[in-house]
Amino acid sequence: ICNAFKLDAYAVMGLKPGVPETDIKKIYRTKSLLIHPDKTTNPKAPDAFDRLKKAQEQLMDEKARARLDEAIADARMLLIRENKWTVDSPELKTDEFDQKWQDKSRDVLIENELRRRKQMQAAMREEGRQQKKDEAEVAERKRKREHEEAWDKSRDQRIGSWRDFQKKGSADGDKKKKKKLKPIG
Numbered sequence: 001i002c003n004a005f006k007l008d009a010y011a012v013m014g015l016k017p018g019v020p021e022t023d024i025k026k027i028y029r030t031k032s033l034l035i036h037p038d039k040t041t042n043p044k045a046p047d048a049f050d051r052l053k054k055a056q057e058q059l060m061d062e063k064a065r066a067r068l069d070e071a072i073a074d075a076r077m078l079l080i081r082e083n084k085w086t087v088d089s090p091e092l093k094t095d096e097f098d099q100k101w102q103d104k105s106r107d108v109l110i111e112n113e114l115r116r117r118k119q120m121q122a123a124m125r126e127e128g129r130q131q132k133k134d135e136a137e138v139a140e141r142k143r144k145r146e147h148e149e150a151w152d153k154s155r156d157q158r159i160g161s162w163r164d165f166q167k168k169g170s171a172d173g174d175k176k177k178k179k180k181l182k183p184i185g
Helices: 009-013 021-035 045-060 062-082 095-153 155-175
Strands: none
Touching (some): 095 155
16 A cells, blocks of 8 residues: 555555445455554554545545546556557557556656646745735725825814915015016117
8 A cells, every 4th residue: 555656546445447436445444454553563554544545535536536537547548549559459458558557547647736736836826926916905005095194184284384375475475566667668
């Protein structure tokens, strides 16, 4: 179980693809009794048991199992196309083909996992970018609100200084009347 490929739940359980759920439950029960950490002294037993449990959950979940079955079917079709075999070829029934199929399935599952991780990273980057944009909008609104509040608070002072200016302007206006210039000529 520890040596099996982690992403392939069928390999962890030691099953071939397309097995019914009743067989999955039976195999899980027998293997879990053999490797249960409470019943074995092997130091790798907890890890193996966790892997077995995750594989069983993945195979019992319809969506996860459908994704896994699709990846394995894709690997089989790729292998058939690469070797230019037909679906009914006798080569498909050999142990050598089964081994190649497992290897190809592993490659396809790795590619799918990498693609999924890249999509998650892109989504996280987009989410981070959106969050920064939202924070910038909030900061801009806060800055405008503070500016308006400061403007409102200084209103009385501005009104007073304008009135003082007008009073000075009218007083100075009387003193500094310009003389009318007479045109020459």
